[in-house]
Amino acid sequence: MDHSHVDHQEYEPVRHNKHGEHQENQHETQDHTTHKDPEHEGHHDHHAMMVKDFKRRFFVSLIIMVPILLLSPMIQMFLGVDWRFSADSYILFALSTILFIYGGKPFITGAKDELKEKSPAMMTLIALAITVAYVYSTLTVFVLKGNDFFWELATLIVIMLLGHWIEMKSVMGASKALGELIKLMPEEAHLIKDNGETIEIPVKQLKAGDAVLVKPGEKIPIDGLVYDGKSEVNESMITGESVPVEKENGNEIIGGSINGEGILKFKVTRVGDDTFLSQVIRFVREAQDSKSSTQKLADVAAKWLFYIAVIAGTITFASWIFIGKDLSFAIERAVTVIIISCPHALGLATPLVNAVSTSIGAKRGLLIRDRTAFENARKLNAVVFDKTGTLTKGEFGITDIHEIGISRDELLSIAYSVESNSEHPIARGIVKEGKKLNLKMKEVKNYQNLPGKGLKATIEEREVMVVSPGYMRSEKIAFDEKHYEKLAQEGKTVIFVLERNLLLGYIALSDIIRETAKEAIDTLKTMHVGSIMLSGDNQRVASYVGNILNMDKVIAEVLPQEKAFKIDELQKEGKIVAMTGDGVNDAPSLAKADLGIAMSAGTDVAIETADVILVRSDPLDVVTILKLSKATYKKMIQNLIWATGYNIIALPLAAGVLYNQGIVISPALGAALMSLSTVIVSINARLLKID
Template sequence: MKHDHHQGHDHHSMMVQDFKRRFFISLVLTIPILALSPMIQSFMGVDWAFAGSSYILFALSTVLFFYGGKPFITGARDELKERSPAMMTLIAFAITIAYLYSTAATFFLKGTDFFWELATLVAIMLLGHWIEMKSVMGASRALDELIKLLPEEAHLIQKDGTTIDVGVTELKTGEAILVKPGEKIPIDGEIFEGTSEVNEAMVTGESVPVAKAKGSGVIGGSINGDGLLKFTVSKVGDDTFLSQVKHLVEEAQNSKSKSQRLADIAAKWLFYIAASSGIITFITWMFIRGDLAFSIERAVTVIIISCPHALGLAIPLVSAISSSIAAKNGLLIRNRLAFEQARNLDAIVFDKTGTLTKGEFGVTDMHPIDISEEQLLTIAYSVETNSDHPIAQGIVRKGEKLSLKAKKVSDFQSLNGKGLEATIEGKKIHVVSPGYLKAEKIAFDEKAYEQLASQGKTVVFVVEDKKLLGFIALADQIHDHAKKAIEQVKAMGIEPIMLTGDNQRVASHVGKELGIDTIFSEVLPEDKNKKIEALQKQGKRVAMIGDGVNDAPALATSDLGIAIGAGTDVAIETADIVLVKSDPLDIVNLLKLAKATYSKIVQNLLWATAYNVVALPLAAGVLYNQGIVISPALGAALMSLSTIIVAINAKLLKIK
């Protein structure tokens, strides 16, 4: 797969270089052609003609026609073979008519040749194509450049603990790698020793360095901070994060949106309009003036100026640039058609856990009795360190954050469904649920407990030798940016809806905190897609945002399926768009980019259409009697300028 992408990129790069080379050689040939042209000499008031100069002019023009015009002639052949004549066919048609007429005028036809028009036409068209292809290539180059910047070697840790430098391409999954402070991480992996902060800005768009410790994943291409890290290789070759991102971006750029398909149809019809207009223009001027050279010149100008070049570039370039911008910001577009519809959404359904909340317990309240908060937490932390339960880990994270020192624990055991038991400094400690207290007839403040429970919090009690030391409340923590994201979604006129398997009490508390009015609670994983279908039956266009694990059917059912917090696992099949980070604000950025992309497409299409509406009659010579006439070369310049304007406008795309 990777090899094919690389080949495609190299082919595109070779084509850019080919157009560049052909342009400069054609430009060199154009100078003597202009100097030898009788029309140019007449205009400049000079006479550089000599015996055989017309044949030299013909020879130079022939070389230019077959060398400079080759891409257009072969392109026309391919279009005609596919039975979809378009831009290349029009250009080839125009330059062939210009060449054949001028050749006839040189040898046996009365009239003035316009080899100079042919030369300038070919040179300008080559320049326009070269600029266009550079623009398209530039949109995809960012990821290629990033992959090129990956280190070529990695510090491989051998069985005896020593390290040797080996080529990154030789690495295998499971091998141990050492990364020194300030070095680039060479490949994807999972840390087994060390802590550090890693700069992932260039690969995920995350501007703040990310704290990494044992068990954390690392991405090849990110930059290590001040710590020494050791990790095992988890992915190699095409499976690495950057390779998958590049593959997804290329897929998105190659997939055609609804707007693109409409533009393709419009470009095809514009070919027939242009060709017909050229023929009608020729017949009309022959009837009015009877001047073959003038009539052909008008027809060629009409065909050139109405080439649907800008129209053909209007959408693909915007699509390529938007895919690239999205990827740099950790927004991976897998389905352009669905992405295009993001601007029309009526509702966004958020799966609560892992999307609006962090998906992990955090300490929210502490109520010590006759001891300090630090003492209460230290006792609980010492016991919970021995457990992998999500609630235990919430207390452990709090303890680690406060740099608490765990006390020595003995006789540790788990009490089935009730909590944990251990001995600390000779005293029996229990970190338990309210059920344990009731069973042991230990009094506690039930009113305070009920108040916390009504907010969707889980309460654990700390007991020392049957004496209650206090209680700690934990909850699935609301994401730092969730409230701001919901506010911005509402400001866009989109209804936020929360979907969760939690009970009504917990769901209502989170919904109230975030300002979400519509809540679906106690929904089983297999029923999530039914909720999406019910909304769609109301005529709503619905996006679903989840973690991509148990949300797969709902993501597939929705009009726009978004998987959030994918991390290095970006190949989530059921999602239309994959968000690398777990930041709800990325959803807002996605909606902004979709609207900005559509806006740029509309601007480009309006420009391309308006240009044709104005330029075509002028090229046909409707204002000839008023002294306004456009030559084929000026027509080519205007057409190329129109294309360049479209390219520049596309380049201005950004997330507003």
């Protein structure tokens, strides 16, 4: 049907041999893609090995620590026993040396790496503290007179190993979302050969254009386009959509989602790094690796804290020597200051929160691409929405039906049968409704397209037409002009169904408003965030949709290239603006806005100008972005306050300012407090959640 009256990757083809059969050997020899991510798997395996290494070193060091404690004069005095014997100091030295070399190795190695990169930090401080304690204690055995620090050295190393082990487990837990995504991909796929035979091959050998069979309950192995079959597919682990999505001929399916009870046949559309899941994994990793402005500030503070710790330790040592305290006491205070000042908690305060928030976002179908823009989303006071494809679905649906002299189903059935031959958006809306209602498809004969007017056909020996208002007026066929004008004012398109110029009824259609759009706008109002529609559609249609959604402002008849100027005008009014669009003609305005939010339109997430991508194309996810941004920032501030506040209080105590009041922190207690602060920061980050 001609609805002209309405206002409104290229892939390698499948190669065949001379008999037309699929080149099976290509699948055996060519490794076009892999669904496992070697980079992430390598990183994850390395991290897991480090966790195991710290765990092993902790338990071995713990065993060595026991005899060191029992042989230490200070511990024996505390227990009220005397287990001293000749050469016990040499055994104590030997055990401590083993512990220093084995248990202290990660810190010594880490310090070397930090110094090599000219960025001394936590590992350098720990290495400095344990080295000073070890060297001084060794000198007391062979050269100097005084008390050794072997038991403090042992407890210091053991506590530091325990703290690192717990902290690294927390980091792994925060980043495990990537691992979960990678595990979604099956290893095998059912390839349909040209002769109809089905064979099992590794998923990594599939190529674009291959035909694949998915059985009930199986995971879909790769992205594709359904050409046969019907089923409901669970995409919850990928898009966050909890309700299974119906898939049939012409629908896209995502690799990693789970097929329901039907059988599907599809053609592979994306392989390798182009698959939806691969792109999601890349975005999640980039978001976790990128730094927000708050994190950059914390990194600078952590760097300065190293120098503060060294200076404070030196001043502490010099002060106690000047006062007249013995060398061992001065060294003990200096070591405690250095240990307790380690900037580990400060260094972890924001990266862990970022990792957790990125994982939460990915599970809910939010792909964060720019952390600074995402962090600033908490300040937004205006969200601009494109209309078509954002607040609406970008597809026509039936809104009103008025039948005259026949039943509603009969009227729809005639329109459904005639329009089934057209690919126009209006026709697709009617056909979709016909299928939804299971209407009978009537046999159509003598099909004719009337340019600018409509369609004509013969159905069951009846000459019928589906036409525009223009045809009705040109042929002077009477219809309810008042009702038509009301529908037109609401932005609806009206088509008329005739039999030999006798009006059987009319059907109104409009772009379908997304189910969650109203809830999204209402929720933004409760958050004191304004909602603005920016549309290229005419004022009448845009205002109608804006009124239904109760939006604060509607700006209509804006050309794509003018949208960025409108965003700029809002920003000059002092507004902090988010722009939400489909990422196609909205690219300049997405880039101009303080936060660019793109609807991904299914499996296309390669939207370069967006700061955040909504996989589900759900307006309510805009609200989720704001909530997640606020919750993330709140957690960051909590962690930063704890990390800095802990240092402000603990550092003077470690230096011994309350020594005369009997309050002294030992190096071991300092290590315990430092490790505890790191664990608290890690646990607090893991507690991040949104409604």
